[in-house]
Amino acid sequence: MTKKLNIQKINQLKTDAYENIDSYNDPDTPKALEQFCGKIKAILQADPEMLESVPEYLPVALYGRVKFSKEAKLKWAKWIQTATLPAWDEFKVTVAFNNADLPLVKTVRDYSETLLIESCAVLYLLEQQGKAPARSRSASSEDHDDEPSYDEDDDEMRDEAEDDYNGRDDDDEDEEGYDDAFDDIRFKGEGR
Numbered sequence: 001m002t003k004k005l006n007i008q009k010i011n012q013l014k015t016d017a018y019e020n021i022d023s024y025n026d027p028d029t030p031k032a033l034e035q036f037c038g039k040i041k042a043i044l045q046a047d048p049e050m051l052e053s054v055p056e057y058l059p060v061a062l063y064g065r066v067k068f069s070k071e072a073k074l075k076w077a078k079w080i081q082t083a084t085l086p087a088w089d090e091f092k093v094t095v096a097f098n099n100a101d102l103p104l105v106k107t108v109r110d111y112s113e114t115l116l117i118e119s120c121a122v123l124y125l126l127e128q129q130g131k132a133p134a135r136s137r138s139a140s141s142e143d144h145d146d147e148p149s150y151d152e153d154d155d156e157m158r159d160e161a162e163d164d165y166n167g168r169d170d171d172d173e174d175e176e177g178y179d180d181a182f183d184d185i186r187f188k189g190e191g192r
Contacts, residue, residue: 003085016056048111
């Protein structure tokens with residue numbers, strides 16, 4: 001039986017994560033967002049149960065540090081369009097985590113695999129829909145009027161995901177420090 005993605009929860013996580021990211025994205029203090037994300041990462045790695053009260057901190061901690069290939073973007077668009085929660089083996093080959101983030105990823109997976117997948121869905125949506133603020137963009141050029149609120153219908157998000165699935169994705173260059181070879185990664189309790 002196929003498990004479902006909770007699209008309403010993902011929309012809420014996206015809104016909350018965006019607000020946190022945007023509040024630290026200040027051109028006057030260009031390192032503030034990076035420092036905040038680093039602190040959140042360290043806190044969550046030490047105490048993943050904190051995600052019970054602030055689940056939006058996981059996409060914040062991983063913001064700008066997860067890559068999606070062209071093929072992965074097509075899969076994510078379809079999963080979101082159909083509200084399908086991917087199985088772990090499908091999921092792990094669609095995201096490229098920064099090597100330095102793997103300890104956090106493993107810790108969070110042990111705490112809640114579903115929350116890890118939902119957080120990556122949020123990161124995918126922020127990237128694809130252009131809702132994540134660019135780190136170098138000035139505050140005056142940001143447009144918050146088109147930011148969807150968590151009260152909007154899930155249909156709008158599915159329509160946008162369908163547009164992405166129908167070929168509206170951009171090319172990504174492979175970056176140093178990202179590991180696409182997830183087949184070699186073994187997590188606690190996972191067989192060979």
